[in-house]
Amino acid sequence: MGTIQTNVTGDTSEELALVQAAKGGDITAFEQLIKKYDRNVFRIAQHITQNREDAEDVVQDAFLKAYQNLKQFQGNSKFYTWLVRIAVNEALMKLRKRKTSKTVSMDEDVETEDGSVPREVADWSPNPEQLFRQAELSDILAKTIQGLPTGFRTVFVLRDVEGLSTEETAETLGLSVPAVKSRLLRARLQLRERLNRYFKKKKNGGGDQQQ
């Protein structure tokens, strides 16, 4: 069984040159950085806030903050990681404003039995994606991940969807590496469990959706 490859968004010298130019007030250079990462920032914002309007605000605020604080970026981390940290903070603030009754925290205590073996072990059909049209599939994936606690969802999105390393995810969220690992495992297993009802092999064959 092969391992999962991470899509690394690495810094090139070209990118660092853009950052340098933008630091000096070159907006055209900064525009190129926006174009490079706006899709990622939008996805992260939408995943965390679960709200389109908030996500649009987060994208604008995050890039503006990044521009205004470019001097703080010393190049010790990747520009992308630095930008994502700003975006995650903006998104969590938005979420807190919306959910005044519920406290949203990266440290929220979500108890699950770490070492327990999942009970449902039906295998999935070889190509579960093909059971659904693209729009349906997107809908299923969105609904499924929305059900996860914010802390799990955010770790999963940064680590598995956006391709940050475990260390970068920890740094971005202000969590320890073991905390990220434990959340990631729970997030992955919970998503798997929830997708099971859509993707598991049907006893009688056929691709009809159950339930």
Next chain:
Amino acid sequence: MKCSKFLTELNDFLDGSLDSKLKAELSEHLTWCHNCYVVCNTTKKTIEIYRENQVYELPDTLRTKLHDAIVAKCKASKPPNET
């Protein structure tokens, strides 16, 4: 190796960050434990599905709108070296 042990190492196994000895032990477990095989397989698939089917794409029109708004705000703000 017990199934619970397998599960605690599943992340690093999927990410390919285990040392070769532990990796071999996990692979051996998979040869006879169907449950863990399925959990491993479907968890891997879960990650792949989320990675390959981006749930929230940024539509082009919205992208342009956001881009213009950001640039306007940046222009209205002080350049980074003066703040």
